[in-house]
Amino acid sequence: MAQYDKSDIQRRMDGAVENLRGDLSGLRTGRASTALLDPVQVEVYGANMPLNQVATVSVPEPRLISVQVWDKSNIGNVEKAIRAAGLGINPVVDGQLIRLPLPDLTEERRKELAKLVGQYAEKAKIAVRNVRRDGNDAIKADEKKGEFGEDERKRHETEVQKLTDDKIAEIDKVAADKEAEILKQ
DSSP states (O other): OOOOOHHHHHHHHHHHHHHHHHHHHTSOSSSOOGGGGTTOEEEETTEEEEGGGTEEEEEEETTEEEEEESSGGGHHHHHHHHHHTTOOOOOEEETTEEEEEOOOOOHHHHHHHHHHHHHHHHHHHHHHHHHHHHHHHHHHHHHHHTSSOHHHHHHHHHHHHHHHHHHHHHHHHHHHHHHHHHHOO
């Protein structure tokens, strides 16, 4: 049975782009949003978990996010994870409640967020390239098994490369749009 599956490669590349969109939705452009904390992973109970699985995240005010930690013993871990996420937010601990006051976006902060957009985009591109590599490996394995010949292998590799180029271009556009939104004053 053939290992190469173009629809699976397409699905995985689409997933990388959607993951990027989700990560970028968390970058704020002026207003508090619970999506800002979506990329935060907290190390609790010996595993990394998304913040929303150890606390309730809410937005009581336009410039404030509150995080109600469920287990008191995890407060330090949650605070550390928020600081380590590189969001530029300083958590204020008040019992089991962590307040995250969002500062005004300065020009410097906008540039930092634009750099973060670039980092997220690069991660997405790497994910797409990894899918391309997996697809090409499957194509070569199928050729070795005699599923198809060299001409068909080259055609499949060209298809995979075209998919990769299209997804990289889509990632670049998504990142450029978000950077423009952040840098707009």
